[in-house]
Amino acid sequence: MNRIIRWQRLSWIPALLVGVSLMSFGQDQPSNQEIPRIAPRTLLRNSAADPMAGNALVGDLAYRWLGASSDGRYLYAASLVHEPTPQGGIYLHVPLVPVRRVFECWDMTGANPRLVWWEDFRRLGTFGGLSISPDGKLLAVGECGRVCLHDASTGRMVRELDTQSGKFIREVEMSNDLSKLLSAEYEEVTALTFSPDGKFLAAALHGRKSRWPVEKGQERLAHTGTWIQVWEVSSGKTLIRWDVGKQCPRVFGLAYAADGKILGVAGDSPRITVWEPHTGKLVRAWNMYDEATPNAVPRVGQATVVSDLKYARIREQGFWLSASATPGIVYGRPNSVNQGLVSVWDETGRLLHTLPHDGAVRALAVGESGQWLASVESLKWPKSWPQPLPPMLPEAAPEEFHSEVYIWETATGRKRAVLPLGTRPATGLAAAPDGRWLAACFSNHEKMAAIVVWHLPARLP
Numbered sequence: 001m002n003r004i005i006r007w008q009r010l011s012w013i014p015a016l017l018v019g020v021s022l023m024s025f026g027q028d029q030p031s032n033q034e035i036p037r038i039a040p041r042t043l044l045r046n047s048a049a050d051p052m053a054g055n056a057l058v059g060d061l062a063y064r065w066l067g068a069s070s071d072g073r074y075l076y077a078a079s080l081v082h083e084p085t086p087q088g089g090i091y092l093h094v095p096l097v098p099v100r101r102v103f104e105c106w107d108m109t110g111a112n113p114r115l116v117w118w119e120d121f122r123r124l125g126t127f128g129g130l131s132i133s134p135d136g137k138l139l140a141v142g143e144c145g146r147v148c149l150h151d152a153s154t155g156r157m158v159r160e161l162d163t164q165s166g167k168f169i170r171e172v173e174m175s176n177d178l179s180k181l182l183s184a185e186y187e188e189v190t191a192l193t194f195s196p197d198g199k200f201l202a203a204a205l206h207g208r209k210s211r212w213p214v215e216k217g218q219e220r221l222a223h224t225g226t227w228i229q230v231w232e233v234s235s236g237k238t239l240i241r242w243d244v245g246k247q248c249p250r251v252f253g254l255a256y257a258a259d260g261k262i263l264g265v266a267g268d269s270p271r272i273t274v275w276e277p278h279t280g281k282l283v284r285a286w287n288m289y290d291e292a293t294p295n296a297v298p299r300v301g302q303a304t305v306v307s308d309l310k311y312a313r314i315r316e317q318g319f320w321l322s323a324s325a326t327p328g329i330v331y332g333r334p335n336s337v338n339q340g341l342v343s344v345w346d347e348t349g350r351l352l353h354t355l356p357h358d359g360a361v362r363a364l365a366v367g368e369s370g371q372w373l374a375s376v377e378s379l380k381w382p383k384s385w386p387q388p389l390p391p392m393l394p395e396a397a398p399e400e401f402h403s404e405v406y407i408w409e410t411a412t413g414r415k416r417a418v419l420p421l422g423t424r425p426a427t428g429l430a431a432a433p434d435g436r437w438l439a440a441c442f443s444n445h446e447k448m449a450a451i452v453v454w455h456l457p458a459r460l461p
Helices: 166-175
Strands: 007-010 042-046 060-068 074-082 098-107 114-124 130-132 138-143 146-151 157-162 185-194 200-210 221-232 238-243 251-256 263-267 269-275 282-287 305-314 317-325 342-346 351-355 360-367 372-380 401-409 415-422 426-431 437-442 450-455
Touching: 060 130, 060 437, 060 450, 074 130, 074 426, 074 437, 074 450, 114 166, 130 185, 138 185, 146 166, 146 185, 157 166, 185 251, 200 251, 200 263, 221 251, 251 317, 263 305, 269 305, 269 317, 317 360, 342 372, 372 426, 401 426, 401 437, 415 437
Parallel strands: 060 426, 251 305, 305 360, 360 426
Antiparallel strands: 007 042, 042 450, 060 074, 074 098, 098 114, 130 138, 138 146, 146 157, 185 200, 200 221, 221 238, 251 263, 263 269, 269 282, 305 317, 317 342, 342 351, 360 372, 372 401, 401 415, 426 437, 437 450
């Protein structure tokens, strides 16, 4: 296990959460002057990316995912290392190349978060999600062709859960023969989540087919299908796998309801679907932008992709929380039309309210037992700020982003607080379940990857 030599803590920028929206139903929003702005408390940087620490990684660290343990004690982070890749040859044609990734665990119990462990691995492809088991013992990471289960206390991998292409991907990695990828079918994990009791793990799979040679008019990569696969965690046995491609071409959000009897699915489609995870039976589906529905979500620009999906339960009432963004934002290609929506639905799919954002939303987080949700927007520069940004904020070029984190009351849609993040688009969010802290990660591929942490007051205004 790799050990960190040092870590840096700076009083800094606020960050976290992702969701996007334009209107609020049935309630007026207070002006920005009436909404408190909470300054960040801590900036965390893994010194593995710092040459001065003696553990320098060759390349730029790019945080992608954050997650919190069920007791709020630990913050987990997953990041990619953008290394220089060989030029020419097979690398010009293969759809996947080996990518180094780093996992971190931070202890959040003290005033100064402490890096407990970090591990790094090399795998084909990139991440497809991160989920922590309810008992806090396992960290699940989506990979190309499989889901890897890690010991949450040490970071070491304990088991691989294969998709149908898992064996093939492992053979390529072991032989280091990338030519096998020139014409191959494989599956990428795009989202995953543990069931509330921790006994099952559900993953969304996106099928790809690589063509070689490529004929005129053909695409290099073809879509072959979208599936949901559920494993029994204790045995690693696949329980069920079903096709959801007709409902959602590519899945970015998975969420179990509190009782574990239904699974919400959303992604590259304005449709949100609910399934029985043990039978694959479709229970319910609704279209976000169905104008025939009296309370349909207002369409905003090209916002047709659900970038994240969460479930919250307050007393006996359940809520589905969806974050929408333009396709370019979700696929990592920011574009000029970057608005989106955060929408709150009841368990039947009835729209309760939408939450106003000016920029795209990539992820959501839920805190204080579902009492509030957090979202982060990324907006193209320039933006008018009601007050100066924190002094440690990096300089921003005109084409860069500004990001803000918002905290909302789940039941009413009222904005409770604003957390300015700065000039980097956030890529991941996490909140302690009891609402003690909130964290966001970002990276700009210029050696400026970091995790920003807020310690929140016991009672929000």
